Amino acid sequence: MRKTAPRRRPVVAIIDWKAAPQSESGVVVERRLIGTAADVKYFLCETENDFTPAVLDADVLIIWHNLAVTAASIARLRHCRAIIRNGVGFDSVDIAAAARAGIAVCNVPDYGTEEVADHAIALALALCRQLFPLDAEAKALGWNIHVTPRLRRLRTLTFAIVGLGRIGTAAALRAKALGFDVVFFDPHLPNGVEKAVGIRRARTLPELLRQADVLSLHCPLNAETRHLIAERELALMKPESFVVNTARGAVIKKTAILTALRKGKLAGAGLDVIEDEPLRTPAEAATPNLIATCHAAFCSVESKQEMRSISARIARTAALGEPLENVVNGHLFARKT
Numbered sequence: 648m649r650k651t652a653p654r655r656r657p658v659v660a661i662i663d664w665k666a667a668p669q670s671e672s673g674v675v676v677e678r679r680l681i682g683t684a685a686d687v688k689y690f691l692c693e694t695e696n697d698f699t700p701a702v703l704d705a706d707v708l709i710i711w712h713n714l715a716v717t718a719a720s721i722a723r724l725r726h727c728r729a730i731i732r733n734g735v736g737f738d739s740v741d742i743a744a745a746a747r748a749g750i751a752v753c754n755v756p757d758y759g760t761e762e763v764a765d766h767a768i769a770l771a772l773a774l775c776r777q778l779f780p781l782d783a784e785a786k787a788l789g790w791n792i793h794v795t796p797r798l799r800r801l802r803t804l805t806f807a808i809v810g811l812g813r814i815g816t817a818a819a820l821r822a823k824a825l826g827f828d829v830v831f832f833d834p835h836l837p838n839g840v841e842k843a844v845g846i847r848r849a850r851t852l853p854e855l856l857r858q859a860d861v862l863s864l865h866c867p868l869n870a871e872t873r874h875l876i877a878e879r880e881l882a883l884m885k886p887e888s889f890v891v892n893t894a895r896g897a898v899i900k901k902t903a904i905l906t907a908l909r910k911g912k913l914a915g916a917g918l919d920v921i922e923d924e925p926l927r928t929p930a931e932a933a934t935p936n937l938i939a940t941c942h943a944a945f946c947s948v949e950s951k952q953e954m955r956s957i958s959a960r961i962a963r964t965a966a967l968g969e970p971l972e973n974v975v976n977g978h979l980f981a982r983k984t
Contacts, residue, residue: 770917802826807859810866
């Protein structure tokens with residue numbers, strides 16, 4: 648009798664960013680949830696050029712942030728069934744190339760909603776109440792409120808939101824509770840959404856920008872939204888207004904917003920994300936009236952646990968060949984050639 652080859656055990660490869668690892672080599676959360684469905688292996692990579700043969704042989708990839716997966720690497724994957732982006736954004740993965748290769752790309756949109764909305768509001772409050780300049784003045788042993796012209800009463804201000812998805816809605820409700828007049832622009836939502844949330848709606852982006860005192864961005868990065876906010880859009884805003892971005896860096900053209908801040912065309916900006924992050928030069932870091940945080944809006948003990956648990960759950964179903972959730976390139980499979 649001919650012996651059959653033993654069935655190959657699926658492998659889930661967790662790819663962490665070498666420059667700033669977010670997980671740990673034991674990947675305890677993932678191993679516990681994936682269990683016996685697959686072997687779980689952990690890799691540190693700076694770029695996709697660091698993908699080893701073991702990575703390229705894996706059945707499922709879980710990719711942490713700041714690591715791009717292009718068509719070139721996707722073509723080298725030999726057994727991959729799914730690529731899971733450990734986070735909401737998936738612009739770092741070539742989803743069309745993955746679809747052509749028959750690989751599902753999934754994300755984790757249902758984590759960290761509270762943290763990102765809280766972070767956006769924290770940045771807005773820090774700008775409206777000028778916390779950092781006041782902190783610096785006090786610690787310099789001074790007591791002059793030089794920033795009085797930038798200190799604002801919240802209930803007199805318009806909080807303008809681009810993108811009323813999960814996080815945008817959470818931010819809108821928080822801003823509304825603080826007394827802001829909240830207005831949003833989102834061309835992809837049906838009529839009446841504004842009534843459900845109890846806020847106002849702008850029908851065009853220019854309409855939104857002209858009335859914004861605080862502009863808060865909550866849209867994905869794609870061909871439609873890349874450089875959505877650039878020189879022309881910033882010129883529509885009031886010079887005493889503030890910009891907050893906790894979405895994706897390239898939604899705002901970096902040179903445009905830094906120039907606007909330097910020239911006093913904006914009163915300030917709070918950027919958790921920035922195009923071509925992190926900040927690259929001392930000159931960029933010295934931009935006046937800029938608060939920058941380290942792409943950390945998503946981060947908390949609770950959110951990281953939640954994100955890792957969800958991505959591990961999806962990886963387990965992929966390893967078992969079961970139907971997947973949060974597939975972002977399913978619509979492209981019908982077009983693959």
